Amino acid sequence: MRNSLFKLLTPFLAIIAALFVSALLIMATGHDPLKIYQKMFSMTFGSAYGTGQIIFRTTSLILAGLAVAIPFKLKLFNIGGEGQVLAGAFVAATVGFLLPPQTPPFVAIATCSLSAMIAGSAVALLAGWLKVRFGINEVISTIMLNFIVQAFVGYMLTWHLAVPSTVHTPEIIQSAQIPMFGSIIGIWDKSPANFSTLIALAACLGAWAMIFKTTTGYEMRAAGLQPEAAQYGGINANAHILRAMAAGGAMAGLASTNFVLGYKHFYEAGLTSGIGFIGIAVALLAYAHPLWLVASALLFGFLEYGGLTVNAYVPKDIFMMVQAVTILMVLVLTKAMQRV
């Protein structure tokens, strides 16, 4: 009882501790932290545009977080979200401009997102296969795959697909574009927030139901907690490793709906950079729980955009530190609790 209460409080304590550290850093730059926080708040949740920006970032982070959280149930550490998101975004953009312009919207969106999911999935699955077949640690293989995907996409963009004298692909067809919240229901106007947020939330619900309500999820959790026991119980742990990596990669690929289909409508160099790594933090802070993940993604979305809004006064790097300090605090507090 006391344990679960403490577990619930840990993220909040961590956030408070991190804000305290950032306050010290802000003071060191010669500013009043309270004033900066106030400014930050009014320019984010205080305005429709700011809120929209946060929603946009949160959406990507939810999916990047799921990419880590689902394999984590099997004690697999998928560090490859970065490469998987990138693969998805690049494939979605490419398919998006190759489709015939008269494709009906539903079909176009489905085709683009599905191919993005398959692309992300394929990258993650490769790491899963290396683990199952040769016992290669997934941390190493997913990191290496990040480099491979980055280099490959960079090459394809510069040499084959970029619109001349730019660093982006041609625009995707009209019907593959996911509408913005601003243009349809008039909220969070002019911000990049778009309807793919609903896709991300549905993905969270789906992942939650899969993990906690299905027999597959039951087997998966068992294999993650005690692989040997799972084997005795007749559970094929290897199949679950592949399944979890594939599902995680698909979630990462799905983040392209937010970046490409909903916002930019093309792929440009660096569009998704960093998102996969923050996704790790998002998943860790939420203990890899698909529903808590929404709150965790919201926090990181806020810190990310909030940092930008006050960049004129204090370097936004401070808020990157806050993100990292939060995660470290969660880890420290969790370990400290085990010792009590």
Next chain:
Amino acid sequence: MNTAAVSLSEVSRKFGEFWANREISLEIRSGSIHAIVGENGAGKSTLTRMIYGLLPPTSGSISVRGQLVRFTSPRQAIAAGIGMVHQHFMLIPDLTVTENIILGDERGSLFTPLKKKEAARKIQSIAETHGLDIDHDAVISDLSVGEEQRVEILKLLYREANILILDEPTAVLTPSETSQLFTTLTSLRNEGKTVILITHKLDEVLSISDTVSVMRRGRVIATKPTATVTKSDLARLMVGRNILLRVENPPENPGKTVLKVVHTGFTDRKGRKKLNDLSFAVRAGEIYGIAGVEGNGQSELLSILWGMVEPGCLVSGSITMNDHPLKNMNPAEIAATGVSHIPEDRLRHAVIKDFPVSENMIFGRHREKRFLRLAGFNAKAVRAYTNSMIDRYDIRCGTESDPPLSGLSGGNQQKTVLAREIERPGLRLLILAQPTRGVDIGAIEMIHKKIIETRDKGIAILLISAELDEIISLSSRIGCIYKGSIRHEFSTVEIRRGRTCEQDFEKEIGMFIT
């Protein structure tokens, strides 16, 4: 000067709201063998951990040879002359006996050469004095479990420990190794050292200790000179009620052969032969007991029977179950033919500790249609099934409605596994490995009853156990396994006769397994 070696006064230890030890006052006489018995969770290990400085007491005081002490780490306890042999040995497999013994006590500084020869001489002389027969140049990984234990004891003696704590030292020993250990312990006592023996085997307590303390629910219920108590006195004190030490075993009625193991061999990855021309058969409605010291091929046999042979190992011979060859089947397929298996290390292999009782009650049987609905489980059916099992097998879950399995006592965890495996639909063969290891006396009684009941339903049972009294009281036939083959088989008639004079029968079996 006959002061107490260790004396505890009103010592208590609390974990959260739970009193693991409560107001324990105890005097352990210098130069005696003092046994501490009690069921699992009675607080024996908490007590020894406090004496050894691994846990500070919540309240109360401990003195060693009249000196009030307050250890904050085992290092201080060792300095005060206390040593402990843990249940799991703390040896480095790649080093030699001498190197392991002097480890942490090298008596030199960074660049001075190790005085290994001198140490070896000292070890040799200690070993000879106390009958601790050991080759001091041998590498640990080549030693038997009994030899490893001798190294652990030598380690303490080398450090001149006067008070030795041994935690369940005979759990892993053969009968002859056990008697060798007891000779050593007696010799140590005669030299004036104090031995604290933690155990749950009452026969051992009676045969070796001078004084015995019984613990129950965190308290010391009684401390008595061993000469004044009987086995059933101790059992009653431990459990708090009269219990049956020997389950009733009516005559069996065997049917046709269910499991047939023929000329089976097993060679592990390093090319070591673990099973050698092993043959036996188990008939429906009988219990075939395999008696043997651990490490004589039992684990390998179990891995074959459950389809879990590690890659790289070679299996020969043939195994059939109801005329189906068991070759190349995985655990799920084997289970589907009507086989249940309760592995020896159930906490690691048979349950998911963090899952609630209900999810464990269907673990491995979670593909049965009755528990499913759409892509998930039928929560109501699972719940109802769990409740009926909890009732029928008397599983005590405490106040919470569906607590994680780790919150249950060892006996109740085993009952959960037993319920799940015995109630498997279409069960024809039940494989039991060490079914009562780490289980309280009270729960053992109930588990043994259920095993006999299952046998009488016409199910074939293979029982593998290191506890000879368990093998004797349950089995219809006994196969003695030694170095991977059945060396001798006792018939039903011989066993029935053996039960009337159990100690002689145990000795007789002992001859075939060592």
